[in-house]
Amino acid sequence: MAEAIYDALGAALTRWTMGGAAAPVAPPAWAAHLGDEAGEAELRLLALSGQFLGVLVSPAPPEGLQRLPDVPVLAMPALPEAQRPLARRILRTLRDTGSRRDLLRFLVARGWTLHPGDWMPTVNDEDVPDVYAPWRDWAEGSAVARPGTAEALTERNWEDYWPAARSAALTALRRRDPAAATTLLAAKLGGEGAEVRLRLLGLLATRLSDVDRPFLESLSADRAPKVKALAAALLARLGHGSAVGEEAAELAGFFELQTKGLIRRTRVVAARPMKTPAQRSRRQILFEAVDLAAFARALNGTPEELVALWPWSEDRQADQALVGMAERSGSDALVAALHDLLLVQGNVDVPAMLILVPRLDAAQRSDFALRVLRAGGGTFQMAVALTGGESPLDGAIDTTAGTVLLGALKAEDAAKRADLTAELHALGLIASHGAAREALDRLARAGLLAADPRLDLLRLNAALEDGGIR
């Protein structure tokens, strides 16, 4: 009977949709209940139809419903249940992807991941730690499960991997067996799009050696200028930079080698005065295009000499441009020398050191972060920028930055200052487990309430045991 009513209702619905009386075409089973008055009949039919459709009819599912695969379990455990509310609250306060990336790195450094009910990456979240790669691939809409990815990445199973998992596997392979990673990339890179080629090629920066040279040289014919430029920069790091070209010569023209001192004559690189902003802008463009070795040769020296003779601190923009050039195309030895040189500068140029960060190892970064915190003017936010939250620091509050923070928190306007909120958050990101507990004690003695939400990250840090990794 319900079927018959449903079929008959089709005509009534059509009439109502277009506008008009539907009672004349009402389901026969209801006709006797509609009465004789036309307006009343329409309302009764409407009431019956609405109830019928609302209770007995629900939309039919379309053909081909797809069940999405399970959200994968990650290689690190999700935060303990007790800490999830705190993590959720912290997540709600993070305004940009950079802050969220720092939190994710901090957690991964401690062996934990976020619960997927609290946060999941999208496919475009490329800067999240590799441990989340399975979730990024899942978010890509992996309705079609690919074959097993448990085995190591090889040329044969390259296509079995989803992109994020493949990138993570290649990173791991590069750390474990650099030559194998190069061989694999040489075989498969050509089949990928320019953006992917660029990203995967960047993985070769880890454990770069002469073994990679033939492959990198083969990329001089790559279709994408950015890929070519990256390959050239990696070659330059190996000491096979480009010859002195027009751009290197033009850049060298902005500088000159001078001799200083009357008795003990020393050579220095001096910047020629620039007359217009356009010249400054052009010089900056050239710094970003020329490799270090070519620039040094254009000035008749070696990269080591160039760094040694450079007039540090006279022109911060030029300093940072040179550091950027070294980061991009300098050899490992030169970067190490530059790192040491920047450290002994009277007034450490933190922005310059930040440029060098991608080429520094974890110990160098932690060491420098501690120096920054101990020096006047250093902040916990600078330390986060240097370490990325990946290198827990002991004794963080026992630094000049800590003393400054404790003092500032006593000021009358402390509760209103967003910079102090950011400092407390940053302290939570860089402090080791013990340092976080110690900091909480000191901050409580300084008058902060334990429940102060500015201490959320420190509290999460102190509550998280190290070694979440299974």
Next chain:
Amino acid sequence: MAIDLQAIERLATDQPSLKAAAGLAKPAKWSGIGASHDGALIWGECAGSGANPYRVMADLRDLGNKCTCPSRKFPCKHVLALLWLKAEAIVPFGAADTPDWVSDWLGRRRTGAAAARPAMPGAPVAAKDVRAALEVEPEAPEDPKAAARREAASAKRAEDTERAILEALDALEQWIGDQLRLGLGAFVDDVTARCRRIGARLVDGKAATLAGRIDELPARLLALPSGDRARGAVIELGKLVLLARAFRAAPRDADIRRAVASAESRETVLGDPTALRLTATWEVLAEQVQTRRDGLVSQTTWLLNLGAAGPRFAMLLDFFPASAGKRGSVFTPGDQFNGELVFYPGRMPLRALLLSRSPAEPGAPDWPPPAALAEMLSAPMLAEPWTIDVPILLPGGRLAVDATGQAWWRAAEGDAVLPVAGAAEGLIRGTDLTHAAAIWSGGRLEILAAQTPWGRIGAHG
């Protein structure tokens, strides 16, 4: 940290506030009293006129304070009462971890700006007197004639209201007939403007709840896929006809009156001996906050009864003006507590008031097994055919998507497949849903929470 009554006296804006606070400074009015380990913060929940208790908190260092009540007085009587409880040690303030809602307030407040401004030293305090506030005023003897006059006036008002509502319902039916004659296709295209006109007529006719429902009708209709809207309009308008007819048949029926005119006051529900009272362990499923077209914000808290007896769900509903600003959440989804609720009388009791609550013992029971799906979907619609939202507990199932990305819930056993409202994103799309609690509304499921192999997750988990 200590506080004395003199400080409360100074803090109060006037003597009536103190008087009201004295009435509230009784243990029976409060639950969830606590203090931070350092003793600086105190908090508690005080029964008010809404469905939810008010959350009251204070910082004893500077007497900064906050209450979720809508009072324009600052501090309100609830804050004064909380401080009074502390000053006189009327109830113990056990040291506990600071709840999130207190920490959230602490983060928002700016010391100095939001802190209470105790009257300046030397300011006269004689105008406010704690002892006077405690004095019980003798009740004036009731004048029987005045009482009779009041009753007669009240009866006359009720009669006038009923007549106005009936006239408004006539206008509503006329309007529905017009929509059918002009075509539901055109109605869907112009639904907002048309509903606004009849909504205004219903407000004039004292059918306030019905007016609010019609105000929200366009949003419900436009949330449906375009091909489904004419059918949705038939269901929505059909329910309105049924409700109008039900009111004409039984204008004094509490359920129907609530759906048309207004809900009973808290006092009426509390004083109704037939109202169901139930003490059980409850889980907070979700809180929905919606700014309505009439300028009110509705705050709906859905509770799941974890016990075996009584209604499976309860709904706590409060309204406050949007101009009052953002209001803190009363509950955190996933919270479990023991609580006594009193339900508004009805055929299918759902809306309730929270009378008291205390923390649930560790190891609270799991979600109960769901009833038969067809029965859950249809029983409330048959008992109250004008019902819009029906909370249901779904058996094991999983979401699947169609070619357009629309999500569907599919039962693990049997062939039930139901469409899911809105975009279901994240974990909920990629895991088994051992159980799920949802609202069945307009032929769509709105999932509130689910039990999964990953634990309990919310709608967007």
